[in-house]
């Protein structure tokens with residue numbers, strides 16, 4: 001792609017974005033009084049700041065300030081997490097939590113609107129998971145509910161949840177008991193399709209393995225050195241052999257954090273590797289962690305180095321509540337889906353052409369195999385203008401989210417709203433590049449309306465919450481939430 005067409009695409013995209021934002025800001029729905037302009041700005045601020053786990057200072061403040069100005073009672077730094085907040089409105093029961101996120105991803109810096117990978121100068125991170133839209137739609141939904149409360153009994157709490165990506169912010173919040181006051185919780189996630197999210201997600205544990213050896217001249221006195229880098233390498237080799245003897249639902253990933261330096265003529269005295277270990281549930285994840293630890297100990301033994309294991313974070317497996325899933329399913333159908341004009345479809349088509357056929361099939365919900373017409377539309381159309389048929393599932397999906405820990409404390413459900421061209425995968429440059437597009441804004445708006453409708457339906461029909469709680473009680477057998485992060489472990493801002 002030449003520079004001119006790249007710039008042209010970028011400009012066209014921004015004109016579309018600006019035009020939509022203008023229309024979006026001017027068109028207030030009946031009785032709506034919230035400051036839409038400020039919310040749009042807040043969303044853009046979060047996308048631009050692209051702040052990483054537990055460092056979301058600007059992003060968290062932008063959302064908390066907005067809600068405070070909208071009349072919510074805001075508490076910042078809750079659960080000893082500087083970038084977490086709680087914003088409350090209303091009174092009495094039920095107490096409904098809405099979960100907002102706003103953190104970005106390392107290594108996904110990307111210029112908006114450009115249909116090829118091109119990092120934003122000066123930035124290493126980007127919103128490759130759409131959490132700028134996530135947080136803002138939740139804030140908007142809460143404002144819309146506030147406007148419609150009209151003397152109804154009910155408390156709405158927006159939880160500003162930091163560090164979903166690699167930090168398990170909500171797990172720390174759950175450990176601090178912040179969700180104990182809730183009767184239920186709802187949230188959503190930006191996606192390329194409109195669907196209720198059902199099924200389970202993996203539990204995970206993340207640990208640092210630090211090896212300590214002895215530095216020495218690699219040529220002059222190699223026999224006096226003990227290499228921590230060798231230990232890391234042997235640990236990785238050992239774990240790669242271990243992979244053959246683990247369950248299909250297990251996953252083990254690692255990243256080299258510290259290779260011990262850049263001098264091959266020095267025996268590396270310190271080296272570290274970070275492991276992310278996933279399994280079907282907390283118990284299985286913990287058991288797998290023990291096996292990985294043994295491999296690490298073996299590597300230390302072989303290299304005569306010492307090993308220090310540092311617990312980073314963990315999250316539980318998901319317990320998605322079918323009663324609340326149905327509430328969301330109904331609300332999704334009650335809410336008008338966005339319409340897209342030709343220029344928006346054309347821009348989405350350009351992005352869809354960058355997605356490989358393999359990725360496109362991977363992103364297709366399995367349930368569509370039973371709906372050939374919807375499958376055809378998913379594969380051929382640029383944007384999702386329909387809702388994926390819903391069916392409750394408890395099948396395990398590969399991947400993890402800290403929403404799971406909220407789901408272990410209180411009945412929880414979530415949905416996806418289409419914000420990107422169909423087939424856009426999470427954590428991709430394409431997703432980051434579409435983050436400020438007109439479909440992204442429209443998807444955010446749709447999500448806010450769905451959440452509002454779902455909350456109002458729950459306030460009007462408290463029996464649903466009682467049913468959701470009964471299901472939750474049966475599944476958890478009434479056992480109190482057990483946090484997979486030990487009490488003494490504090491959140492880390494470093495990688």
Ligand SMILES: [Zn+2]
Pocket residue numbers: 129130131164189
């Ligand atoms: Zn995400």
